[in-house]
Amino acid sequence: MQGKLLYLGRTFLLVMCFLLPLQAAENTFTAEALDALSKQLDSAEKEFQQYDTDITRLESLTTTATELGQKAQACISQYEQEQTQTQQASESLGTSTATDDTEVKRKRTELEAQKQQADKTLSQCRLISLRANTLLESARKSRQDLLKQQLFAPSDSLFTHLYIILLEPDTWKRELEGLINKLLQPLINWYNLIIALSYGLAGLIVGLFWSTHKRRQYRAQTPAIHETSPTLAAVWRSLLRVMPYVLFAGLSGLSLYFHPAGTPIIPQFIQTLLVFSLSYGILHSLLRTTAQVDGIMPADKKASNRLYIWARLLLFSTMTGVVIHSQLFDSTSLENPEPSHLIALLRIACGTLVGIALIRLIWLMSTHFLSIKRIRLHLLTALVITLAIGSLWLGYRNFSSYLFTGVFGTLFLLLTTLLLINIPAEIFDGLDEGKVEWQQRLRHQLGLKAGQFVPGLIWLRLTNTLVIYGLLVILLLRLWGMSEQSQITLLNQLSNGIHIAGFTLEPLRIIGGLLALALLVSLTQVFKKHFSESWLRRTTLSRGAREASTTISGYIGILLSILVGLSVAGIQFEKLAIIAGALSVGIGFGLQNIVNNFVSGLILLFERPIRRGDWIKVGTAEGYVREISIRSTTIQTFDRSDIIVPNSEIISGQVTNMMLNDNFGRLILPIGVAYGSDTAQVMVILREAATTHPAVLKERTDMKISVFFRGFGADSLDFELRCFIRDIESKLSVTSDINLAIDKAFRQQGIDIPFPQRTLHLAKGSEVPAKSPDLS
Structure with missing residues (x-):
């Protein structure tokens, strides 16, 4: 195993x-x-x-x-x-004839x-x-x-061994004496073993000091890794916990690899201890209440104690199994390839204990790991391990070992896959949100705003998922019996391509194309930011021209990224003519509006009748231009709601741009005063109210302040004040200020602003209609 x-x-x-x-x-x-x-x-x-x-x-x-x-x-x-x-x-060359030329005959x-x-x-x-x-x-x-x-080679079953041990007492006594004699004379190189343990002890001491120091720092200040990826933080905490054991096992095993101790049991024991220590440390950290890992429910103190007990039982029984199945307890020979009955019973008992502990541990973990319950892994594990225990009891040791090895290896690979999927996913999510400082700096370098996703990151997510799950499938196939030659053949097919109905599918090139696409799209965003902030600012182009150049360069970069990605993925551009022909038919029928908006977007970017930040009116929509994309334009109204307007409507319809050439704008204020007011004084007051406001243009001859007496209204004398202001965006505030100034001046001069009046005349002798009877 x-x-x-x-x-x-x-x-x-x-x-x-x-x-x-x-x-x-x-x-x-x-x-x-x-x-x-x-x-x-x-x-x-x-x-x-x-x-x-x-x-x-x-x-x-x-x-x-x-x-x-x-x-x-x-x-x-x-x-x-x-x-x-x-x-x-x-x-x-044609058909052979007697009149053929000599050179033709020779050819x-x-x-x-x-x-x-x-x-x-x-x-x-x-x-x-x-x-x-x-x-x-x-x-x-x-x-x-x-x-x-x-x-499926059969051997003695559990019942056979029990029958012989119980009914033939001399057998187990003889086997026990032989086992004791063999254990007292182990073939161990004590010098190499002591050297290896010395290296391991030194690593254990160093690991204890390092672990204590780092854990004290962790308690004093939570590192940024916790916010970057909770799963990675859990792995880091587990390393802090098991680092002394890792260094002990690693250094001892490395020393025994170069200088063997004479029996393979010690390296196997150390390697098993190392794998179990890492696995237990990672699971313990993931189940802590402070981990907050998606898809994992933290375990309380009571649940943690149960998991701890069964995990220790599984570790103890597994380590015991490693020792019992080693050469120290091997009593087989060429004459008798079967182990002694006593050793066989010990191995059966140990395997049974391992199976029970593993079933119980996975069953407890299914409460906390949602993925285990989702795919019914605890049920499948219980079924396979029960079958393995039954095979072990019936004497099919090889089949039982095969099932135990497959289950242990599968669980270890699934744990590794969980880490390799969760850690990049959490880092990618943090990049989209900008959780920690380094992610915020990266988003700033990419020129991203709050709430905007990192371009190309979705392809990186897809690539990571494909690679990890592909490796998982290949390793699981190898673990459950695929031969090495079949695995090499599979890898060759993945590398050279799989032929399907005249088409060659090359998975590795496709993954390379996705990586290239993700990288180039991100670099395009960086190029757009520096192109806009560094190069275009040094030119004499207007703001609209700079924005149009930046947008077009971004689309060109994305197009080039797609072409390079397709090239790396092995897509032949000659075959794209078929796709283009199919698209032309689709454009003629169902994609007319999309193409129309696309072309209209290009016209808006080059002609620039509207620009980002302009105040425009399109139909019933009025607000500021927030973004001009290749398909639509986003207008943000004054109540900060966004209106998506297709570009074709802006090109074909009537658009009022308040800020096309400049930010100047005209105010028209209608005012009514009571009959009998001094009209000359009213006109002076209106002109002074506009003249004294700093936002009103007074120095330009083509934008004079004008006051008009428009006529005699039903209830008032109607006047109108017209003036231009410097920034049309402040229209409402300037209007309010001028109205306040006019009202104050009218009060001081005793000029009244009338309100609608109605006079009722009752004719003499008219009868008042009788009150209707109360029908209630």
Whole structure:
């Protein structure tokens, strides 16, 4: 079980080696090369006949047969293409006649010789391919049969061991004496063991000092990592907690790797302790009430105690199992490959205890980890572990070990996946919101406003999700029995592409394209900010021209980013003509409005009839232009509500721009006074009220202050004051100030402002209608 878990690390490195596209070397298939391939096949076939019961040799033969088959297939493709070219060249010369030119006859003879040589080589390549495929299928079938035999190989059951131990007392006494004698004479290099423990003890002391110091700093001041990513903060706290044990196990294991102690039990014991310490520390930190990790319910003190008890029981039983399954307790021999009955009972009891503790622990964790309950992982784990315990009792030890290893490895991979998914997601969310200082600085460099998402970040999220879940699937397949050769074949297909109905799907290139798109879109935002704030400010362009240039440069950058991303992803631009043709049909029917708004947006950006910050009126909408995008324009009204107006309406409709050329604007104030007022004095007061206000333009001859006596109204003498102000945005406040000044002057001069009056005349002798009777 430990061997498979440790193999995951090697498999992970193997996967990472295939993340970059592989380029196959150009093959040249000469007669000598084909003879060499045939000899390799002969040697492989002989080896298969001799070692058809050795799984290790069969895996090596599978790899060899796959490589030879790939070379043979490449040879077939090359010579089939050459054969086609030769046939086309022969057909281009026409039908052979007696009057053919000498050069034509010579050329036809050369082509016929080339065709015969290509046919001969092609036949050899097909024969090699057939033999390689036959060997591959035979090796795979033999390997699968051997694995099935080993996996379901029966041995003595629990009841058999109990029967012999209970009914034959001399058996367990003899086995116990032999076990004690073997434990008293362990094959251990004590010198190397003491050196390794010394390194581990030094690491333990250093880890204790470092952990104590960092935890004291953490209590004094919460680091920014807690706000950046709660999951990462939980991992950091777990490292602070288990760092002494990690250093002890790491340094001891490293010393034993270079200077073995004579038995593999000690490195296995240390490695198991290291894995369990890290896993327990991370889970303990995630379940704390201060963690606040999405998808995880914190555990109270009572729940924490239950989890702690079962976790320690699982650790104790697992470490005991490592010792019992080691060479120290190995009583097998060539004559008797089965372990002693006493050792077998101990192993069964230990495996049962491990299964029960694991089931209970996962069941308790399902209350706190929502993902476990969502995918019913606790039920599936309980089912598989129960099956493993039953197989162990019935004597199918290999199958039970296979299930235990798969469950432990799967849980460890799922925990790692949870961390690798949550930590980047929390960092990405923080970048969109600007939670901590470094994220705010980055958003400032990108020129982002509050509430605006980081451009290109969605593609980075998608890439991270695809990569992590892809690695999880590959590692799970390897853990649950996929052969190394099948895994290499899968990785080669992911690297070189998967052919589906004439189309080649290259997952790694697609992921590279998504990464390139995310990076280039973010760099486009940085370029827009510096282009607007640094370069365009030094030009003589107007504000509208600068904004138009910035917007257009952003769209050009996004377009180039998409093209580069498609190129990296392996999309051929020649095939985009089909898409463009389909889009042209769609534009003709359903996308007319979108294209109309798009073209109108380009006109607005270049012609600039309105600009950001202008006060405009479009139909019933009135407010300031907040943003001009390629499809629509956002107008913010005076009550700070946003109105989205399609660009086509602005281009085709009537738009009033209060601030097109300047911010000047006219005020028109109608005023009525009572009959009998001095009209000349009223006109003087109105002119003085406008003249004394600082916001009113007085120095320009084309914008004079004007006062008009408009006429005789029904209740008042009607006057009108007209003047221009410097900033039309202050229209309301200036109007209010002038009205206050006029009212004050009218009060001082005794000029009344009338209100509507009505006079009723009653004719004499008219009868007052009788009161209607009360019907209530």
